[in-house]
Amino acid sequence: MFIKVVAMLALVAAVSAEHAHSSQHIHKHDGHATEVTFKDHHGHHHHDYYTHPKYHFKYEVKDPHTHDHKSQHEERDGDHVKGYYSLHEPDGHERHVHYHSDKHTGFHADVKHSTHHIVPHHHHH
Structure with missing residues (x-):
């Protein structure tokens, strides 16, 4: 997930037009690794290491030329993930x-739409 976010942010930054605004912030907390021992279906013992997953990131794009406006913020601490995103759609809706998710209750999202009137700009030549 973290690698996908970084790749998406790089793509957004690469395609941003002149006079557009793009920002991003990613912070990953690297904790101490804990050894985990488990048995496979043949009864063999295996050792692996587990680090408590913890991160937060946010990004924002505001492009007045293409009217591309979006932002997202997400944070994770262990099995708990919560976040927010907003998106201006081409039809004027926002x-x-x-959302939030954990291993006990699953994924839940509260989606709201609002409408903004689009005023067309006429260019005179």
Whole structure:
């Protein structure tokens, strides 16, 4: 997931037009690794290492030329993930999504839409 986010942010930054605004922040917390021992289906013992997953990131794109406006914020601490994103859609709607997830209750999202009137700009030559 973390690698996908970094790749997406690089793509967003690469395609941003002149006068567009793009920002991103990623912070990964590297904790101490804990050894985990488990048996496979043949009864063989295996050793691996587990680090408590913890991160937060946010990004924002505001491009007045293409009207591409979006932002996202997400944080994770162990099995708990929560976040928010907003997106201006081409038809003038704005979508706001607050979500959270954990291993006990699964994924939940609260989606809201709002409408903004689009005023066309006429260029005179």
